[in-house]
Amino acid sequence: SYVLTQPLSVSVALGQTARITCGGNNIGNKNVHWYQQKPGQAPVLVIFRDSNRPSGIPDQFSGSNSGNTATLTISRARAGDEADYYCQVWDSSTWVFGGGTKLTVL
Amino acid sequence: QIQLVQSGAEVKKPGASVKVSCKPSGYTFTTFGLSWVRQAPGQGLQWMGWINAYNGNTKSAQKVQDRLTLTADTSTSTAYMELRSLRSDDTAIYYCARAGESLDYWGQGTLVTVSS
Numbered sequence: 001s002y003v004l005t006q007p008l009s010v011s012v013a014l015g016q017t018a019r020i021t022c023g024g025n026n027i028g029n030k031n032v033h034w035y036q037q038k039p040g041q042a043p044v045l046v047i048f049r050d051s052n053r054p055s056g057i058p059d060q061f062s063g064s065n066s067g068n069t070a071t072l073t074i075s076r077a078r079a080g081d082e083a084d085y086y087c088q089v090w091d092s093s094t095w096v097f098g099g100g101t102k103l104t105v106l
Numbered sequence: 107q108i109q110l111v112q113s114g115a116e117v118k119k120p121g122a123s124v125k126v127s128c129k130p131s132g133y134t135f136t137t138f139g140l141s142w143v144r145q146a147p148g149q150g151l152q153w154m155g156w157i158n159a160y161n162g163n164t165k166s167a168q169k170v171q172d173r174l175t176l177t178a179d180t181s182t183s184t185a186y187m188e189l190r191s192l193r194s195d196d197t198a199i200y201y202c203a204r205a206g207e208s209l210d211y212w213g214q215g216t217l218v219t220v221s222s
Contacts, residue, residue: 033209035209042201043143043151043212044212045209045210049207054210086150094153094167097143097151
């Protein structure tokens with residue numbers, strides 16, 4: 001089965017740019033989706049199909065995908081962006097999640 | 107607006123079954139599938155299965171496929187997830203989510219606790 005690898009944690013200074021990676025074999029050939037999950041809340045889709053933002057998601061969230069790595073970029077990081085972030089692909093008719101990355105805003 | 111409302115928390119003994127409901131609103135029930143995802147305490151997201159709300163076709167993760175039943179009642183626009191032979195490691199929050207390739211709308215989650 002397909003495996004997605006994320007760093008356990010990423011830290012970013014307030015107002016700076018955070019990058020969260022998601023590694024997978026030839027992931028650039030797949031559509032990657034990203035979710036934000038805050039404590040005690042359900043996940044929220046923040047990026048779909050590599051780089052598209054759903055309605056209501058601010059433009060500080062962006063995504064890219066090439067080769068073996070997809071990246072979620074969070075610009076102008078705020079305290080409210082502290083959360084767990086998960087990447088996901090659809091592979092062989094199953095939904096595959098990465099292990100999640102905890103973003104800390106310092 | 108689109109919402110998915112799930113049934114309330116459950117406490118079950120090992121070996122029992124649990125059935126969680128998910129009622130979407132704000133879109134036509136049969137036009138999207140629904141996935142079920144669970145999250146054990148302090149852990150990540152684990153996809154469990156998917157149902158085509160139009161025709162009832164399902165796909166399940168290998169880890170739970172022998173114990174999982176997904177159904178969709180088009181008369182009430184409600185989906186159900188039943189997990190049998192519960193074990194302590196089934197303790198988790200269970201989510202339903204509207205499913206395309208991505209999961210764009212999620213229910214609020216249902217906590218299922220398995221404890222003797």
